[in-house]
Amino acid sequence: MTSLQDRSTLELLYFTALPMNFFTPDRLEKIKALVHGDKPFIFDDGDIRTLHFDERVVQSAMRLSAPDELVIPYTQAMTGFLLFNPAPIHILVIGLGGGSLVKYCYRHLPSARMTVLESNADVIALRDKFMIPADDERLQVLHKDAALYLKEMAADSVDVILLDGFDANGASTELCSFTFLQDCQRVLHNQGALVMNMADDGDTITSMLTQGQILFGGRHIWWLKTKDGNSHIAVAVKTGEDNSNDALLREQAVSMCEKFALDLVYPKSIE
Template identity: 65%
Template sequence: MQFFSPERIEKTKALARNDKPFIFDDGDIRTLHFNEHVVQSAMRLSAPDELVLMYTQMMSRFLALHPAPQHILLIGLGGGSLVKYCYRQLPAVRMTVLESNADVIALRDRFMIPPDDARLQVLHVDAVQYLAQMTAASADVILLDGFDADGAPQALRSRNFVSDCKRVLRKQGVLVANMGDDNMNIVGLLVQGRAVFSAPHVWWFRTIRDNSHIAVAVHADDDAIADTALHGTALRIGADAELEFIYPKNPLTD
């Protein structure tokens, strides 16, 4: 949740129309909104490929677990922060973006998202249906950042959807999910993630500055030595990024 001055709230409120996405410029920063209270995405006009929001910086840390992905599946386009970052930083990677809101896609040029080409494809589809229809494991990384005007859709934290995420990931593939700060979304994703991926392969981080919560899961077989190495990598990610490493606490009891 973002907190703004009364003056900014009034300015953005004047732009809000029927839960449609809109853009607000404040100096060098361009933001995407559905309402006057929450920033969906942020871009620095002078450095459009920079990751401005803390949670996007955290999500980019998947490279510590999978440094050379061939195919990244992104769920939720927003202002394209992660798309642009991956497109520039990983010139050999292929990316497929799933976005259900045509109005969000229509703003892609305003956020300087590259046009579709051999490496990048933005699809106007429902991610739940799209993953359910995929027949082969083809993704090395899934970046889940799907939010709408009402927050995180319940369908994106269901057991079936999390199972489909694991099914379309290749072995050692990584799922990184932005859980925001909504307790229902956090508990739902973590409970289903621990059940589907198995608890040793799921970690929970919190960005201290803005209270965003990130889940990371790896499609790995149970192996004590490998699990210890993965856990060590997760600890290093948290330490390097100055994140609170919450795993292995159970969100239902702790």
């Protein structure tokens, strides 16, 4: 999810790899005309298809000519989990949206199995419009509440969690809670990675980082920001009591910043 924030049309910032003039007054008026309560809807403009709940926020974006391409920079950055685990067996994705991360992982990680949790049936109903592969032995898209589902999951059963769960009102308070992040940590394998999209909402960032530091330790969580936008991401690695790989984890965090044009917000330095 990437937002336009509360700015006039002329002050709208460029948050994505969409055309620089994508959020023109003309397009905004067309998008407004499609708003129907809090129902998700699609807006097409040339080669770009976007997912919205309203005219203020782009939930997902896809190029019709290259549906597996990661268009929005924060989704590109979230694939940085591959620096920590280049060959995951089981990936848990929380929040389907337009399926950008799902399609990328499905195409580029043929040995990985994915479980996708989406609480909004109307979002799932649009999966074909975003060319998301059908369910098979490698992919399951489930209409489930993520917090309830994780409570029933076995410990140490997931290699990577990609947390990108937003609705018409933004980030779910439940998905930022200590209890939920504790369940995320519990289901991760040792050395497993949790990658969280925190968007650009200060309350979400504060909540996720505060809880994450308690659960994963300050040395094993990083707060990153895209250089060319206001998207914020946190990466946390489960290490338990084993700190023997701290140096390697620091190197991987630095590599993630360099590879995906990210600024390191926390910790300020990695030494």
